[in-house]
Amino acid sequence: MPEHREPAAERRSDRTRAAILRAARQHFTAQGYERTTIRAIAADADIDPSMVIRYFGTKERLFDAALTVDLRLPDLTAVAPGDVPAVLVRHFLNRWEGDPTDDALLMVLRSAVTNDRAAERAREIFGVQVAPALAAVIGPEAAGRRAGLVSAQLLGLALTRYLLRLPTVTALTPDEVVATLAPAIRETLGLGG
Structure with missing residues (x-):
């Protein structure tokens, strides 16, 4: 059977x-959203604004597309509960320090301060992704109550x-960030020392 090839135009x-x-x-x-222009984006992408x-x-639909963020959280079921806070902090540090200019999460955070759509998307991202990841470690009821506070700590670090x-x-x-922040997250999750 011949291999299907994607057309060059696609x-x-x-x-x-x-x-x-x-x-x-x-x-x-x-x-941020307000000061970004289609012309500037097109120039950086080396294309015509049209x-x-x-x-x-x-611009609004482009912003919505740019707001799509997968936190790429690690599978916490394979992590010892006491190590979860350090794993989470290290995960976000690795994302942001890898290439902070290309991290859509930082874009959402910066834009959420002045743009209601970005604020709504930030709530969705953390509500839909963080709580289920934590539920595997601390149970669904506790995760639902504590995911917001863990998110606040991680977003505070990013900010x-x-x-x-x-x-x-x-x-x-x-x-040093992991050693300092992980104990606070451990307490927030109720994982003790």
Whole structure:
């Protein structure tokens, strides 16, 4: 049976769409929704602004597409309960320190302060992804009550380290962040010492 190959035009279309989303996320992260322009996104994607409109229709629809975030949380069922807080902190540090300009989660966080749609999406992301991951470790009832507080701690880390860049927080090594923040998350989850 012959192998099915994707037409060149479709591959090119996928690459263009990905380039637009990458540029959009970088602009929304750096400048927020209000100050980001279709022209700037198109320039960074090395395309005509009309192509952005062709693929996404409006800036709002492009923003919605850019707001799609998979936290890529690790499977916590294979982690000893006492190690879960450190695993979570390290997971988010690795994401943000890998390439913070291409992390849609930071874009959502920055935009959520001034944009209702981004705030709604942030609530969805953490509500739908964090609580179920924690439920595997602490049970569904406890996870439902505590996921928001764990999210607050992790989002507070993102805000102070990557967006506000508080010197006392940015000066910490990843190991120091894990050693300092994991015990607080452990208490929040009710996992004890």
